[in-house]
Amino acid sequence: MSTGTVTAPAPAASRRRRRHLTERTRAERRLAAWLIAPAAIVMIAVTAYPAIATVILSLQRADLRFPNANKFVGLSNYGHVLSAPVWWQDVFHTAIITVIAVSCQFVLGMLLALAMHRTLVARGLLRSVALIPYGIVAVVAAYSWNLAWSLGNGGWIPHLLGLSSDPLSHTFGSYVAIIITEVWKNTPFMALLLLAGLALVPDDLLEAAKVDGATAWQRFVRITLPLMKPAIFVALLFRTLDEFRIFDVIYIFNQGAEGTESISMLNYSTLLDRLNLGLGSAVSVLLFLFVGLIALLFLGVFGAAARPGSAK
Amino acid sequence: MSVDAAAAGRTSGTRSGGRGGFVSEHTKRTVGWSGALVVVLVGSLVPVLWIVFLSLKTSATATDGSFIPHQWTLKNYSQIFSSSVFTDALRNSIGIALIATTIAVVLACSAAYAIARLDFPGKQLILLICLAVALFPQISLVGPLYNLWRQIGLYDTWPGLIIPYMVFALPLSIYVLSAFFREIPWELEQAAQVDGATPFQAFIKVIAPLAMPGIVTTFIIVFLICWNDFVFAISLTSTTAAETVPAAIAQFPGVSQFSVPYTDIAAAAVVVTVPVMILVLVFQRRIVAGLTAGAVKG
Numbered sequence: 136m137s138t139g140t141v142t143a144p145a146p147a148a149s150r151r152r153r154r155h156l157t158e159r160t161r162a163e164r165r166l167a168a169w170l171i172a173p174a175a176i177v178m179i180a181v182t183a184y185p186a187i188a189t190v191i192l193s194l195q196r197a198d199l200r201f202p203n204a205n206k207f208v209g210l211s212n213y214g215h216v217l218s219a220p221v222w223w224q225d226v227f228h229t230a231i232i233t234v235i236a237v238s239c240q241f242v243l244g245m246l247l248a249l250a251m252h253r254t255l256v257a258r259g260l261l262r263s264v265a266l267i268p269y270g271i272v273a274v275v276a277a278y279s280w281n282l283a284w285s286l287g288n289g290g291w292i293p294h295l296l297g298l299s300s301d302p303l304s305h306t307f308g309s310y311v312a313i314i315i316t317e318v319w320k321n322t323p324f325m326a327l328l329l330l331a332g333l334a335l336v337p338d339d340l341l342e343a344a345k346v347d348g349a350t351a352w353q354r355f356v357r358i359t360l361p362l363m364k365p366a367i368f369v370a371l372l373f374r375t376l377d378e379f380r381i382f383d384v385i386y387i388f389n390q391g392a393e394g395t396e397s398i399s400m401l402n403y404s405t406l407l408d409r410l411n412l413g414l415g416s417a418v419s420v421l422l423f424l425f426v427g428l429i430a431l432l433f434l435g436v437f438g439a440a441a442r443p444g445s446a447k
Numbered sequence: 448m449s450v451d452a453a454a455a456g457r458t459s460g461t462r463s464g465g466r467g468g469f470v471s472e473h474t475k476r477t478v479g480w481s482g483a484l485v486v487v488l489v490g491s492l493v494p495v496l497w498i499v500f501l502s503l504k505t506s507a508t509a510t511d512g513s514f515i516p517h518q519w520t521l522k523n524y525s526q527i528f529s530s531s532v533f534t535d536a537l538r539n540s541i542g543i544a545l546i547a548t549t550i551a552v553v554l555a556c557s558a559a560y561a562i563a564r565l566d567f568p569g570k571q572l573i574l575l576i577c578l579a580v581a582l583f584p585q586i587s588l589v590g591p592l593y594n595l596w597r598q599i600g601l602y603d604t605w606p607g608l609i610i611p612y613m614v615f616a617l618p619l620s621i622y623v624l625s626a627f628f629r630e631i632p633w634e635l636e637q638a639a640q641v642d643g644a645t646p647f648q649a650f651i652k653v654i655a656p657l658a659m660p661g662i663v664t665t666f667i668i669v670f671l672i673c674w675n676d677f678v679f680a681i682s683l684t685s686t687t688a689a690e691t692v693p694a695a696i697a698q699f700p701g702v703s704q705f706s707v708p709y710t711d712i713a714a715a716a717v718v719v720t721v722p723v724m725i726l727v728l729v730f731q732r733r734i735v736a737g738l739t740a741g742a743v744k745g
Contacts, residue, residue: 145698160566167567171688174558174617178580181614185591186583215693250487251735256480268492270727271676274693275716288709289510291497319494325739331739373582380584383677387697395547399586399678406590407682423450426584 184424193416212417221401222418223310226425229397230346231310233378236317240374243318244325251326252333269323277387278444280316282306309393316384325370332366333359368437376426398422495720502713509710535687536695540719543605543691546675547603548613552666554613555620556658562621563628585615589682596683603685611679616669623668623672626740627661664737667730671723692719693706 188404196208216222251262268276286293286301293302302308336359344354382399385391391400402422406415497514502523504516511517527533544729562570602605631654639649644645680694687695696715699708727734 159593163565163662164567167561167565170504170557170561170565171573174554174621175576178576178614178617180589181610182580182583185588185595188591188595189587192594247487250480251481251577254480254483256477256484259731261484261487263728264491265487266731266734267495267724268725270671270723272677272693272697272716272723273496274677275498275720276494278696278712278716279494282501282709282713283494283497287510289512291512291514294512294514297554313655317489325737327735330735334739376582376584380586383693386677387680399584401677402586403682407593412590412594415590419584419590422584423587426582430582 136282137331156437164332171436172365181239192412195413197413198411203300208413212413213421215414216417216421221396222421224394225396225398225401228395229379229381229399232314232381232395232397233318234316236314236321236378237371237374237379239314239318240322241371242324243322244329246372247322247326248329248333251330265323265326267323268320269327271320273320274387275385276320277384278314280312280319281388284312306394306395308394309389313384313388317378317381317387320384321374325374328370328373329363329366331372332363335366336362364437368433372430372433375429379426379429380422449703486723495724498650498716498720501718503709506710517532523710524718527714528552528717531698532695533692533718536690537718538691539605539687540674540691540693543608543612543689546605547609547673548666550625551613551616551620551669552662553622555617555665556662558617558621559628561623562625563631564633567733569722576741577621579607580614583615585611585678589678592679593682597681603689605689608676608679608691611683612673612676616672619672620665620669623665623740624661627664627737628658630740631657639657647674653659660733661737664730664733667726667734668737671726674719674723683705691715 153350178300193212194207194209195205196212197205251258252263254261281303282288284289285293285303286298292298340358340362341354344358349357367416380399381397382403385395385397385400386403389395391397391404398418399422402415405411405418409415498516500516501509501520503521504511505518505520505522508516508518558573561567562573588611596602596604596607601610633654633658635653636649639653640646642651675693676691677693677697680691681697684690684694690698692715696712696719699715700711
């Protein structure tokens with residue numbers, strides 16, 4: 136904040152004094168370039184090169200089992216992927232998991248954030264314990280829940296519910312178990328992002344509304360939620376894109392059996408089990424386009440929603 | 448700090464507000480929040496306790512479906528620590544995560560300093576690149592990296608994992624660190640110099656102590672990300688030369704082909720979870736501050 140007020144008058148003043156400041160500005164920019172360069176170069180090199188390589192590979196027949204049969208095939212890999220029912224099924228699976236998991240994470244994350252923000256009882260303990268799922272290795276979380284649900288491996292959940300058939304041998308049971316794992320693991324992160332937004336809601340405003348007779352629910356819906364819009368946007372965007380890339384949990388549960396194969400799982404098995412780099416790269420590019428599309432959709436929806444809100 | 452202050456203010460506010468029957472109102476709130484605490488405790492800890500209990504079951508009782516073991520044993524732990532599959536993986540995990548985290552934090556410090564303190568064109572572009580990298584589907588990179596790493600001999604080596612970990616840790620490190628660096632009162636540096644300190648002394652004695660909490664926080668958050676990774680670990684390694692614990696656990700060899708050693712997996716899972724839980728419990732305040740600061744900025 137203090138730097139903000141210090142630098143605020145600078146642009147206006149510098150426009151007038153640009154000539155005098157050239158030397159200093161130039162030195163500052165040079166230093167900035169040197170400081171930024173290592174991180175920027177590393178990030179661009181390690182993501183841009185493979186990204187371009189993926190696009191190129193996706194236009195070729197490149198199968199590691201038949202290395203001599205490589206050739207340029209244009210868009211035919213995309214044709215293969217997009218005309219395969221398995222691709223659309225996997226898009227559907229991924230979408231179901233993403234929508235349900237992110238919705239649950241949002242509701243539970245909001246409740247957890249409110250608790251972390253307002254609780255009067257053992258705040259430190261509550262926050263520490265709530266963070267545990269966030270810190271736990273995803274593979275460990277997946278195993279814990281997988282073994283808990285598995286009847287054959289003596290899980291406690293079928294035992295507790297008195298189930299006679301293994302829930303993980305059905306599509307429905309597998310989805311429930313996978314989504315619960317995702318929700319358990321990721322709700323704390325959602326809550327942390329929402330907590331950042333909650334901290335920005337001024338208490339005097341809530342107090343004033345209370346004095347005016349607004350109920351707790353009205354205060355939440357009319358004051359807290361609108362003011363939290365940017366935090367909600369960030370939280371939903373990050374979690375949606377991350378959930379859409381779901382891989383670890385499905386890999387540990389059943390590697391995509393029982394109709395739970397996600398796009399990332401398909402991508403992995405095409406690339407590394409079937410060693411078909413051309414087809415696998417086409418899946419990668421399509422996944423990447425999906426992620427970009429979701430990000431744009433979010434920007435569009437929230438951008439449109441935020442603008443009239445801020446104009447009022 | 449500000450959050451606590453605000454909460455304190457609110458508490459006093461509600462107390463004076465709810466004048467009639469203050470005691471019952473206060474008790475009601477305490478009971479309500481205690482209930483919430485219990486729910487969070489149970490929800491967070493049950494899956495952890497389950498895997499701990501499973502790791503302490505004998506192989507005969509492993510599949511009996513009870514939550515608490517009927518027969519207790521530490522044999523699973525002695526078993527995994529006597530197998531090089533696990534100890535090598537543990538060594539790989541610790542080494543790779545520490546190196547990747549250190550490099551990422553050093554690079555991010557320099558970039559975040561520029562973003563927080565200097566005025567230069569392209570600042571938005573850098574933040575945009577960070578966002579793009581953070582949102583990049585990592586699995587999309589696995590194919591070409593697998594291909595390239597095999598060609599240049601990085602497949603199944605430490606650098607082969609350190610490089611992608613570092614890159615995917617950079618965006619968050621830069622966001623979190625620049626949020627921290629913005630809060631540092633940099634005028635103190637000039638003040639120290641006016642008082643006769645050299646620029647180096649001013650940096651070491653004044654700025655470094657102020658920057659340290661942010662750097663430590665970033666280090667912990669990034670370490671958790673590297674320690675957690677599964678996608679790269681399973682795709683870019685194949686032997687104990689570089690396999691990390693998450694990848695090793697997922698491919699634990701059973702006693703026979705048909706029995707997956709779940710009690711061993713549970714023991715290994717507990718071993719990789721304990722340091723993380725200690726980190727989270729000890730640095731809870733900082734992790735919350737770091738992630739929320741990065742989020743507000745983002």
